[in-house]
């Protein structure tokens with residue numbers, strides 16, 4: 001196995017949002033082996049930097065030599081380099097070992113605290129930037145490095161070109177996080193051409209570490225051998241995801257979430273597998289469940305864990321639903337994400353109120369079934385009350401702040417808007433729902449056969 005190796009040369013953020021911690025998470029999420037040279041230790045949380053301790057030069061040098069002489073480095077990045085001596089040392093080492101380098105010219109923390117001494121800006125310009133494959137300043141940093149003010153994207157273009165032509169970086173990306181355009185647009189100048197990387201500007205409090213994770217993602221992709229434009233394109237998608245699923249922790253700017261890049265696809269896979277298993281179980285229990293399938297067919301859907309649910313695209317269902325074929329139940333096709341389905345929409349609403357619910361299925365309703373679900377001791381609620389309470393927060397308050405009621409097992413929908421009445425079975429996952437359906441179905445069959453006798 002050809003393991004790609006990426007190195008971050010940066011400060012430690014005790015809050016785990018930015019710096020070394022963000023970089024290593026990003027390297028891991030993008031599948032490269034991450035290594036670190038710690039230049040400073042910051043005592044930091046989501047809203048302030050309380051202390052900074054610079055690591056002695058010989059220890060910084062020693063960390064770098066230890067990893068490069070043994071493990072090797074395919075690409076490296078710099079983050080917080082707090083003074084001229086550290087910048088000079090890092091520049092010497094990068095030059096000596098001819099390392100592919102991304103320079104994130106970190107000057108201030110998200111909270112506003114300075115992370116680079118004023119006098120060090122010149123050292124950055126003279127010593128380090130000329131060695132950079134890519135530099136990634138944000139707006140204030142690009143202004144500082146170029147001496148020009150940036151008001152709109154056309155200014156960013158001018159400055160990006162200047163950082164390449166005059167300061168000697170191979171490529172310059174001016175990040176749009178601090179701009180006010182509707183999209184967050186990053187402008188790159190490289191090899192005589194301009195590139196634009198665009199993503200919707202997200203409303204988020206969890207933006208601690210955006211710059212670090214973005215430059216680390218570029219570094220990881222360069223380590224894998226991607227071209228500069230390819231690496232930046234992937235990094236842009238990566239950081240957009242990390243911001244979208246940022247972690248709501250702390251009182252200030254919560255950390256971005258680099259692991260979302262891996263966890264979401266993994267959760268999608270697990271969800272489809274569970275739904276598939278549940279469908280098989282229902283098919284194999286046809287003799288109990290067949291009586292529960294209404295003429296309009298049955299549906300079964302399962303959502304990603306609540307934290308990742310943003311829209312109906314995050315709910316999986318069975319295209320073509322569950323059908324009666326002679327005396328068997330048959331799923332029309334394997335489960336998929338992103339189907340248009342009223343049940344999926346309803347599930348998302350239900351999840352707003354009941355955190356633990358992730359799956360729902362609609363089955364028939366009649367008076368005997370009503371009796372069965374009560375006999376089985378299932379927790380029954382009515383659809384109107386759920387929908388009503390969701391839209392009416394004052395009613396929800398009647399249930400008491402912070403008091404969690406447990407989720408119902410079944411919702412009875414007595415036929416809203418002229419539709420046929422149905423029972424909606426809820427559960428923590430699709431298998432839980434399938435098992436409840438089978439329980440209902442087998443008790444129902446017992447009743448039917450005793451009626452026949």
Ligand SMILES: Nc1ncnc2c1ncn2[C@@H]1O[C@H](COP(=O)(O)OP(=O)(O)OP(=O)(O)O)[C@@H](O)[C@H]1O
Nearest residue numbers: 110138175176177178184200201202209210211214
């Ligand atoms: N609210 C947002 N919505 C979408 N993308 C954003 C947002 N804020 C920043 N970005 C993107 O995140 C990346 C980092 O940009 P930003 O300008 O925030 O860096 P930074 O100021 O160096 O961050 P940090 O404060 O963590 O050092 C860029 O790709 C930028 O476009």
Ligand SMILES: [Mg+2]
Nearest residue numbers: 106138211212
């Ligand atoms: Mg930054």
